[in-house]
Amino acid sequence: MEEESEEPYETAQAILDPDTGTFTDEVSERLEYVGSALLVMDRVTLDPPWRGHGLAAVLACEAIPRLMAGCRAVACSPGITDKAEWDRVNARIAQGWERLGFRPYRDNIYLLSPASQDLEEQRGALRGHLADLGASWRTDAS
Template identity: 80%
Template sequence: MTEPSPLPGDPSELHLRISYDDGLWDTPQADTLGCWNVAVLHRRRAHGEHHEPVSSSGCTTADCSSCTVEDVVVGSMMFYRVHLDRGRNAYWAMEEESEELYETAQVLLDPETGSFADEVSEQLEYVGSALLVMNRVTLDPPWRGHGLAAVLACEVITRLMARCRAVACSPGITDLSSHRLTARAEWDRVNAKIAQGWESLGFRPYRDNVYLLSPASQDLEEQRGALRRHLAELGGSWRAGAS
């Protein structure tokens, strides 16, 4: 088993930039699908000509002239809000948008009506009508292995899930560039770890690798506090090591 590498910077300085992508405005699914892109940014404070990263307390003065601050993109996410009660049939709108969305639609939606299939609807409380799909979550390799994807995704879900009846995801490896994942056992181990991360937020396996989270559940809010504490602990450990 591969141990995670030390973090490349203070994780407390990670923050999110959430933006609505209006690229579907002139398509038939414009009223049915909404896309949000999320940039994961690290606010890096560097000192001296070699730009060595330091903690926010690493300089003798707050306005140290040798320090520079910049936001560096270290990851990204993509979410879709699917409106089941307006525009075209949501099942076919998802089919037309991408293969990943279509696979989710096949599991959760009725192709005739575009609404939740009866067996899915029976498991969900009526807290909204839309479906939020966590389509992709990616962090740069140096930031992986510390549970940060779950920490950050939790914050995005909390912001976007209003008026949604369910949140869905399909856990799995999205970055296929890692050569160490050529062994099947390692591939399965990493996939299982990813699934465990989403289960920690309250996602539960439904069928065919589609996981569901109910916005009405208290799991997400309870875990949000625990994840924020985890982030604070990681930040404290990094700053202690950098001092």
């Protein structure tokens, strides 16, 4: 069984007021009021051969709209657990999340407002990217 991640707890601590359990005033100022829940994207895990092709962003872009009903915010803390190439890889991961509309908040926590159109705008482009990857894979497999 995999280790449980403490990142969702740390993310919630940075975003939610510990006394009330609601969003902090600072976070509330950044988000439109469209709900009250918080969705924390803990991790997107791909087997090594699938990494580096932008699939995590494609998959997250498809999953988020299905999971965000009633959410005022979607949060993530982009990064890798392998420390070997931490800075380089984290920068690329953060760029991928920013393409989806996540914006830096603090302490490597990124927020996405479900009211933002960024996610939906990127969805078509990412679906095209996925189709191109699939076509490339079929060509290579032939």
